[in-house]
Amino acid sequence: MxxxxxxxxxxxLAGEHRALARTIxxxxxxxxxxxxxxxxxxxxxxxxxxxxITGSPGxxxxxxxxxxxxxxxERGETVGIIAxxxxxxxxxxxxxxxxxxxxxxxxDMDVFVRSMSARGTLGGLSTATADAVKAMDxxxxxxxxxxxxxxxxxxxxxxxxxxxxxxxxxxxSGDSIQTLKxxxxxxxxxxxxxxxxRDGADRTVQELRxxxxxxxxxxxxxSGHHGADAMADDRTEPTAGTGAGNEDRGGxxxxxxxxxxxxxxxxxxxxxxxxxxxxxxxxxxGVDTFIDExxxxxxxxxxxxxxxxxxxxxxxxxxxxxxxxxxxxxxxxELEEAxxxxxxxxxxxxxxxxxxxxxxxxxxxxxACLEEAAVQAPGxxxxxxxxxx
Amino acid sequence: MSSDQDEDSQSQHxxxxxxxxxxxxxxxxxxxxxxxxRGAHVISRAFRDAGFEVIYSGLHKxxxxxxxxxxxxxxxxxxxxxxxxxxxxxxxxxMDGLEEYGAREDTLVLVGGVIPDEDRPELEDEGVAAIxxxxxxxxxxxxxxxxxxxxx
Numbered sequence: 027m028x029x030x031x032x033x034x035x036x037x038x039l040a041g042e043h044r045a046l047a048r049t050i051x052x053x054x055x056x057x058x059x060x061x062x063x064x065x066x067x068x069x070x071x072x073x074x075x076x077x078x079i080t081g082s083p084g085x086x087x088x089x090x091x092x093x094x095x096x097x098x099x100e101r102g103e104t105v106g107i108i109a110x111x112x113x114x115x116x117x118x119x120x121x122x123x124x125x126x127x128x129x130x131x132x133x134d135m136d137v138f139v140r141s142m143s144a145r146g147t148l149g150g151l152s153t154a155t156a157d158a159v160k161a162m163d164x165x166x167x168x169x170x171x172x173x174x175x176x177x178x179x180x181x182x183x184x185x186x187x188x189x190x191x192x193x194x195x196x197x198x199s200g201d202s203i204q205t206l207k208x209x210x211x212x213x214x215x216x217x218x219x220x221x222x223x224r225d226g227a228d229r230t231v232q233e234l235r236x237x238x239x240x241x242x243x244x245x246x247x248x249s250g251h252h253g254a255d256a257m258a259d260d261r262t263e264p265t266a267g268t269g270a271g272n273e274d275r276g277g278x279x280x281x282x283x284x285x286x287x288x289x290x291x292x293x294x295x296x297x298x299x300x301x302x303x304x305x306x307x308x309x310x311x312g313v314d315t316f317i318d319e320x321x322x323x324x325x326x327x328x329x330x331x332x333x334x335x336x337x338x339x340x341x342x343x344x345x346x347x348x349x350x351x352x353x354x355x356x357x358x359x360e361l362e363e364a365x366x367x368x369x370x371x372x373x374x375x376x377x378x379x380x381x382x383x384x385x386x387x388x389x390x391x392x393x394a395c396l397e398e399a400a401v402q403a404p405g406x407x408x409x410x411x412x413x414x415x
Numbered sequence: 416m417s418s419d420q421d422e423d424s425q426s427q428h429x430x431x432x433x434x435x436x437x438x439x440x441x442x443x444x445x446x447x448x449x450x451x452x453r454g455a456h457v458i459s460r461a462f463r464d465a466g467f468e469v470i471y472s473g474l475h476k477x478x479x480x481x482x483x484x485x486x487x488x489x490x491x492x493x494x495x496x497x498x499x500x501x502x503x504x505x506x507x508x509x510m511d512g513l514e515e516y517g518a519r520e521d522t523l524v525l526v527g528g529v530i531p532d533e534d535r536p537e538l539e540d541e542g543v544a545a546i547x548x549x550x551x552x553x554x555x556x557x558x559x560x561x562x563x564x565x566x567x
Contacts, residue, residue: 043486043487043516044489047488047489048489051440051489055437113468114463114464114466117465119462119463119464119465119466119467119469120469121459121460121463121469121470122468122469122470125470125473126472132480133477133483135483139487140487140488143438
């Protein structure tokens with residue numbers, strides 16, 4: 027790490043807002059030296075709760091995040107927010123509008139809001155987001171919230187950088203529940219039916235609950251004991267104690283567990299059943315319950331030991347993504363040397379060759395290098411790699 | 416940033432702009448009791464189409480709030496739109512705020528709106544890089560940003 031970056035790191039750790047802002051810029055821009063900087067951040071991380079919030083456009087994410095931030099601040103906790111908006115696939119430009127909704131805490135520097143655009147790099151954003159979370163964590167934020175539109179795989183990857191994922195479902199989105207099913211709804215730890223003062227909120231809650239119970243019925247999570255009797259009172263069925271939905275938790279839990287006999291938490295791995303809360307982000311209704319559920323999920327992760335597993339999986343994914351990007355960078359160079367992708371594409375168009383032949387040709391010197399490196403000391407390759415960046 | 420020259424000549428060609436190493440980040444801000452934001456919207460959209468990342472502050476922000484956003488978002492360019500005539504009190508407050516966080520040096524501050532000629536030198540002394548009045552073309556503004564966005 028050079029002297030400037032060392033200074034930047036020191037300033038960040040000393041709590042200078044500008045240093046945090048600059049560090050995130052370096053991460054976003056993949057500026058020279060950012061890798062060493064992020065590496066150095068890791069030693070100072072691990073204290074923040076990371077919460078991912080996603081949902082369809084207009085679901086009320088930014089407004090709810092604003093209320094979350096306000097409530098956390100009232101409790102004396104500092105907050106970092108990373109708000110991600112799409113960028114134009116054509117110009118790369120973006121209008122990052124989430125900040126406008128975050129009015130409750132404006133002027134409070136202990137809420138650090140950073141807008142990020144998708145910048146069009148596949149997988150790159152989830153890495154940049156994870157790194158920005160590290161920067162905020164090292165800075166000393168207690169809660170870090172990642173907010174992104176739930177539109178596809180990329181977004182799923184982003185919110186996976188969080189310990190706890192909340193999915194916002196506005197009422198009357200019966201159809202969008204269907205379309206969301208394949209991805210977004212599966213990653214939710216907590217559902218917030220936002221705009222719960224609108225017609226159809228009850229129905230949306232009901233639909234979500236049904237979806238969750240269907241999932242339970244066919245899942246592996248120790249649901250095998252569900253007989254006809256158990257199915258009859260599914261609504262009050264506790265799953266692994268802490269995992270029950272918020273409305274299901276309470277007085278009847280003990281009785282149910284007793285009646286069931288074979289408590290899930292003893293004979294099968296603990297599993298969290300997503301809870302459902304109703305919120306009205308604009309006036310703050312349900313926000314406390316929502317926060318309690320987020321906290322309950324975090325406690326569940328820690329108590330059940332799944333947190334360590336989750337963190338491990340996340341780091342494994344980070345390592346893979348990072349390596350993919352690094353190799354991608356190497357290949358870009360190879361591609362340039364092979365005449366640039368446009369010439370190659372033209373050659374395919376005119377029928378002189380095909381993409382598979384080109385890919386093999388471009389890759390062969392890289393493969394040769396790897397074989398060579400395997401014979402030599404393993405450290406050499408990574409050093410020359412680091413020089414490149 | 417070395418490919419800037421190419422991009423300028425082919426700014427309509429999306430593959431060129433998409434390959435920038437680094438996007439220019441701009442905060443377009445409305446400060447004080449001034450509800451006229453059509454200009455700010457037009458500029459936001461034009462900057463977006465030019466390939467910049469634009470953060471829009473929303474209406475009626477206090478100078479402190481603009482400073483907070485500019486610092487946290489680490490923007491290269493801060494555009495302040497003022498049509499209320501309060502530029503001579505609001506702009507210095509913003510500049511002082513930037514100074515406080517060490518952001519004044521390397522933020523390109525632009526003012527747009529209705530600024531009488533006799534007020535311009537004062538704003539320029541405060542550190543405003545350029546003032547774009549009525550009739551300024553969008554291209555001129557974008558060109559200015561491309562050429563003057565700070566190298567970091």
